[in-house]
Amino acid sequence: CLSISALTHPPTNTTKMAFAGRWETETQEGYDEFCKLLGIPDDVIEKGRDYKLITEVTESGNDFSWTQIYPTNAKVTNKFTIGKECDMETIGGKKFKATVQMEGGKLTVAFPNYYQTTEISGGKLIEVNTLTQAFSAENQTP
Secondary structure (H helix, E strand, C coil), X not given: CXXXXXXXXXXXCCCCCCCCEEEEEEEEECHHHHHHHHCCXXXXXXXXXXXXXXXXXXXXXXXXXXXXXXXXCCEEEEEEECCCEEEEECCCCCEEEEECEEECCEEEEECCCEEEEEEEECCEEEEEEXXXXXXXXXXXXX
């Protein structure tokens, strides 16, 4: 499981939505293990370990635009509406269909190999990524 905690400047507009803002990685837990299980090469893991991932979120009602800016300045933007299937993309360029749900104030979505839950807690954007059982079973060594 990988947990990423991110921090942004306090909102200056009191009508700002909960997830909207520019978030920067503050801490990561389980980063190396998670990346290795996904098959990411060691050199890429090394480069990304201390990188401050930037996440930019805009929201209007149930419509979201979620952009992540990675170490190579690569950007991935996924646009979605809560509860409606949409086209999404991973940083590796893999396209897939998913439906983002809002459950108890948390956004949840199934990526191809992991399940992500995102919430605001203590003024921080918290992302928790958990490998799916099918994927983790396929990649276990005997």
